[in-house]
Amino acid sequence: MYVVIFRAKTRELDEEYFIVANRMRELAIKQFGCIEFAAVSEGNNEIALSYWPDEASIRDWKSHAEHQIAQQLGRKHWYESYSVQVAQISREYCFPLK
Amino acid sequence: MYVVIFRAKTRELDEEYFIVANRMRELAIKQFGCIEFAAVSEGNNEIALSYWPDEASIRDWKSHAEHQIAQQLGRKHWYESYSVQVAQISREYCFPLK
Numbered sequence: 001m002y003v004v005i006f007r008a009k010t011r012e013l014d015e016e017y018f019i020v021a022n023r024m025r026e027l028a029i030k031q032f033g034c035i036e037f038a039a040v041s042e043g044n045n046e047i048a049l050s051y052w053p054d055e056a057s058i059r060d061w062k063s064h065a066e067h068q069i070a071q072q073l074g075r076k077h078w079y080e081s082y083s084v085q086v087a088q089i090s091r092e093y094c095f096p097l098k
Numbered sequence: 099m100y101v102v103i104f105r106a107k108t109r110e111l112d113e114e115y116f117i118v119a120n121r122m123r124e125l126a127i128k129q130f131g132c133i134e135f136a137a138v139s140e141g142n143n144e145i146a147l148s149y150w151p152d153e154a155s156i157r158d159w160k161s162h163a164e165h166q167i168a169q170q171l172g173r174k175h176w177y178e179s180y181s182v183q184v185a186q187i188s189r190e191y192c193f194p195l196k
Contacts (some may be wrong), residue, residue: 003185005101005135038105040140047138047145050162055188060130075193083192087101087185090153094181095173 001035001089004058008082010041017078020070027060030059044080058086099133099187102156106129108181115176119169120149130159142178156184 028034028050034057039048052058061067074082126148128130134154137146150156159165174190 003103003183005103008145038145040138042140042144045138047136047147049105049145079193081156081193083190085101085187085190087187089183089185092183093112094152095177095179 002052002055002058003067003087003089004050004052005085005087005093006046006050006082007085008046009080010044010050011078011080013078020073024067024070027064027066028061032064036059055086073091100153100156101148101169101185101187102148102150103183103185104144104148104180105183106144106146107178108144109141109176109178111176115173118171122165125162125164126159130153132159153184154161 025034025037029037033053035051035053037048037050039046052061123132123135127135131151133149133151135146135148137144139145160169
């Protein structure tokens with residue numbers, strides 16, 4: 001399994017941000033095979049994790065037309081800076097044990 | 099480079115939690131080769147990312163005596179649940195471009 005780690009410094013977030021973010025999450029999960037999505041924000045720091053079965057799904061999602069427009073909006077309005085890291089999960093464990 | 103993704107549901111956090119968390123972060127960076135540490139909390143959701151040069155450093159850190167005690171304290175007092183995922187970063191990019 002792969003994870004995309006999105007770390008951002010946000011500017012002021014307007015209503016459109018939340019509409020677009022929800023729409024993108026829905027699209028990623030319903031149409032692009034995203035397995036799970038988790039985001040946490042504190043002040044202007046955001047970490048969002050999305051989980052994917054393979055790198056091809058991530059590439060397809062990154063280059064999707066509607067997502068490209070959302071990325072442009074993000075750079076223009078909502079994000080002062082961000083980084084994206086793609087990583088392959090080699091092991092995981094949890095508490096309590098499942 | 100490797101990343102350890104720690105995702106937790108926290109209980110009520112006391113003063114000891116912050117002392118231990120700071121101490122663990124310092125130890126990881128100064129003595130175990132941790133490259134970077136970033137954590138974001140929202141309500142009782144926490145995501146903490148730590149970056150490492152290799153898996154050996156991560157294993158050494160996980161099994162360190164003082165860290166083991168901190169992990170036990172975490173399971174007993176501070177964390178309702180958590181997951182740990184170890185992943186190898188294959189590519190990354192950022193905005194603005196560096």
